Amino acid sequence: xxxxxxxxxxxxxxxxxxxxxxxxxxxxxxxxxxxxxxxxxxxxxxxxxxxxxxxxxxxxxxxxxxxxxxxxxxxxxxxxxxxxxxxxxxxxxxxxxxxxxxxxxxxxxxxxxxxxxxxxxxxxxxxxxxxxxxxxxxxxxxxxxxxxxxxxxxxxxxxxxxxxxxxxxxxxxxxxxxxxxxxxxxxxxxxxx
Amino acid sequence: xxxxxxxxxxxxxxxxxxxxxxxxxxxxxxxxxxxxxxxxxxxxxxxxxxxxxxxxxxxxxxxxxxxxxxxxxxxxxxxxxxxxxxxxxxxxxxxxxxxxxxxxxxxxxxxxxxxxxxxxxxxxxxxxxxxxxxxxxxxxxxxxxxxxxxxxxxxxxxxxxxxxxxxxxxxxxxxxxxxxxxxxxxxxxxxxxxxxxxxxxxxxxxxxxxxxxxxxxxxxxxxxxxxxxxxxxxx
Ligand SMILES: [Zn+2]
Numbered sequence: 001x002x003x004x005x006x007x008x009x010x011x012x013x014x015x016x017x018x019x020x021x022x023x024x025x026x027x028x029x030x031x032x033x034x035x036x037x038x039x040x041x042x043x044x045x046x047x048x049x050x051x052x053x054x055x056x057x058x059x060x061x062x063x064x065x066x067x068x069x070x071x072x073x074x075x076x077x078x079x080x081x082x083x084x085x086x087x088x089x090x091x092x093x094x095x096x097x098x099x100x101x102x103x104x105x106x107x108x109x110x111x112x113x114x115x116x117x118x119x120x121x122x123x124x125x126x127x128x129x130x131x132x133x134x135x136x137x138x139x140x141x142x143x144x145x146x147x148x149x150x151x152x153x154x155x156x157x158x159x160x161x162x163x164x165x166x167x168x169x170x171x172x173x174x175x176x177x178x179x180x181x182x183x184x185x186x187x188x189x190x191x192x193x
Numbered sequence: 194x195x196x197x198x199x200x201x202x203x204x205x206x207x208x209x210x211x212x213x214x215x216x217x218x219x220x221x222x223x224x225x226x227x228x229x230x231x232x233x234x235x236x237x238x239x240x241x242x243x244x245x246x247x248x249x250x251x252x253x254x255x256x257x258x259x260x261x262x263x264x265x266x267x268x269x270x271x272x273x274x275x276x277x278x279x280x281x282x283x284x285x286x287x288x289x290x291x292x293x294x295x296x297x298x299x300x301x302x303x304x305x306x307x308x309x310x311x312x313x314x315x316x317x318x319x320x321x322x323x324x325x326x327x328x329x330x331x332x333x334x335x336x337x338x339x340x341x342x343x344x345x346x347x348x349x350x351x352x353x354x355x356x357x358x359x360x361x362x363x364x365x366x367x368x369x370x371x372x373x374x375x376x377x378x379x380x381x382x383x384x385x386x387x388x389x390x391x392x393x394x395x396x397x398x399x400x401x402x403x404x405x406x407x408x409x410x411x412x413x414x415x416x417x418x419x420x421x422x423x424x425x426x427x428x
Contacts (some may be wrong), residue, residue, distance in 0.1 A: 017259075017262065020262070021255050021259070024251060024254055024255045024258060025251030025252060025254075025255055026251065027251075028246075028250050028251040028253075028254040028255075029246050029250055029251065032243075032246055032250070033243045036243045036244065037241070037243065042244055043419070047412075047415065047416060047419070049254055050254070050257060050258060051409075051412050053254065053258050054258065054261060054262075057258075057262055058406065080409075080412070083409055083412065083413070084416060087371065087413065087416065087417075090370070090371045126237070126240060126241075127241055127242060130238055130241045131241075148207060149235065149238065149239065150239070150241075155209075170204075173203065173207075174199075174200050174203050177203045177206075177231075177235065178199065178203075180234070180235075180238065181231070181234060184234060184237075184238070185234065188234070188237070
């Protein structure tokens with residue numbers, strides 16, 4: 001039997017754990033990538049991967065084969081991320097930010113066999129600036145932007161994932177780009193419009 | 194000539210353009226330059242790297258996930274420290290609350306314990322409490338009506354309930370609304386479970402499982418436990 005997503009999801013729904021395993025192994029990396037870009041934090045991303053598949057397993061009966069399995073997973077992962085980001089936000093509003101509260105940037109923990117120290121420093125700097133700019137977006141803006149920019153989702157998919165109208169999804173992407181420009185252009189020495 | 198609005202540039206970058214737009218971008222120097230600037234910036238943002246995962250990552254995720262999936266699967270392995278903590282926990286939590294509240298009422302000078310130390314002790318107790326609650330909730334989610342472990346789990350729920358209320362009180366004192374809310378939600382589930390008799394109808398358990406699921410309680414408890422531990426370790 002060829003384990004396409006649709007076949008595997010159908011089998012998993014009937015209680016075939018092997019089929020679900022196929023889906024987990026196939027989609028883990030892309031869900032991790034999505035989760036990391038949504039949260040900017042490795043540990044959070046790992047938690048989101050775990051939670052996404054747990055929820056997917058429990059909600060398998062609700063999966064409609066007409067929407068792709070990965071789109072469905074993205075939607076679940078986005079919802080988990082929204083829960084997490086909102087909980088964090090509330091916590092941070094209560095306990096104002098102090099620099100050392102945040103975990104070490106993951107690049108600091110990576111041994112660097114590949115890139116030169118200069119390249120690494122530069123890339124760390126850019127990543128830090130991008131992450132700081134992304135942090136300033138609202139949770140919906142960030143999710144919409146990540147889905148559009150990094151995952152190549154179209155507006156309809158983003159709207160379905162976020163559970164909003166297409167226009168609202170489009171506007172979230174636009175607001176996100178606008179805010180990123182305002183934050184990054186001065187830092188990168190580009191004349192603002 | 195009518196130039197583009199910022200939103201149209203963004204749409205153009207993501208390929209949502211018609212023939213007229215494309216032509217205008219090629220022919221109008223001002224809009225062309227503006228578009229190039231946006232394109233360069235968004236292209237640079239694309240470099241934002243993601244930590245690499247091994248090719249075996251999918252199998253690793255599965256290995257962590259599998260024990261949590263079916264009712265037939267065993268609950269996650271208990272931490273070695275679990276047993277000791279389990280016995281000590283309620284007394285320890287009470288002590289924490291006394292120390293903590295005493296600090297608030299009498300001030301640092303009289304208790305001799307700094308606010309920082311008090312906060313640290315509280316956070317560590319909180320993270321441990323969430324860890325143990327997580328284990329109980331996991332067992333609960335996978336329990337079958339009438340299963341033999343239910344009585345023992347009820348007993349644990351009662352012990353956790355006492356500790357939960359003390360910690361909630363401390364969280365409120367500390368102005369930690371987020372943890373106080375979560376402890377509140379946990380309180381309701383623990384209370385309902387602890388009070389159910391062994392002869393209670395199976396749909397009580399099902400309803401409880403549904404509530405844990407609807408509130409994403411397990412997930413929130415896991416995240417808050419990890420957060421409290423991380424913060425506590427840094428203090
Ligand atoms: Zn123009």
